[in-house]
Amino acid sequence: MKLATLCYVQRPGQTLMLHRVKRANDYHEGKWNGLGGKFEPGESPEECVVREVQEESGLVCIDPTLRGQITFPNFDGEADWYVWLFLAQHWTGQLHDSLEGRLAWVDNDRLLELNLWPGDRLFIPWLFGERYFSAKFLYKEGDFQGYEATFYSPGGRIEHESYEHQTDVAEGAFVPVYEPVDDTFCWLCGGAVSKRQCKIICTQCGFTRDCSDP
Incomplete structure (x- = not known):
């Protein structure tokens, strides 16, 4: 500690x-x-x-x-x-x-x-x-x-x-298909995002995820 x-x-x-x-x-x-x-x-x-x-x-x-x-x-x-x-x-x-x-x-x-x-x-x-x-x-x-x-x-x-x-997807679960537009906003708060090394980072709340078009 x-x-x-x-x-x-x-x-x-x-x-x-x-x-x-x-x-x-x-x-x-x-x-x-x-x-x-x-x-x-x-x-x-x-x-x-x-x-x-x-x-x-x-x-x-x-x-x-x-x-x-x-x-x-x-x-x-x-x-x-x-x-x-x-x-x-x-x-x-x-x-x-x-x-x-x-x-x-x-x-x-x-x-x-x-x-x-x-x-x-x-x-x-x-x-x-x-x-x-x-x-x-x-x-x-x-x-x-x-x-x-x-x-x-x-x-x-x-x-x-x-x-x-x-991050985990259960076996047999539905996996959505993403479009490029999905990488233009934060899925959590709707804010603006930046893209770094196939990561999408929200500039407002910090939510980070993999981009949908690596």
Whole structure:
């Protein structure tokens, strides 16, 4: 079991993101992430996130806001990860180079265009909402398998969401015939998609599937 924090540092209209392109054998290689890392002994989530952001960027967060928690069972094939997610809208200091990757301020309306983990495309919009969330995101060998989430509204309302990616086809089951137009939209939310290496990836919700015309 590994405990970690993840922070999305804000300035007007933009979010600080880390492009993981520097470390050898990085499980996140090529992906864009927020800033953060593992707890040190005795730290609270707030102490951890302030230290990690300062180490990775030079910025000192002031009163970062806890927005949610996500469990990633066996995410890297070695351990379950439990991650506390923060927004930081107030900070001091100057950016410095990060050993983890390349830092960049990204326009908020372009965040989902980055090379993100599929689950990140789901939870990043949640960070900017009013509801606190607790979720479990499932991956298998790097492929997104689904999620379960509970949302807690300020007024006390509790809502649940879930999605499971179905990949197995039972023997004798009906297999539909797809047309090229089927690869022009997300089957889950109807949003715009991009096509990479015979994968169809939704730019809004992150749903990923094989294309129908490989």
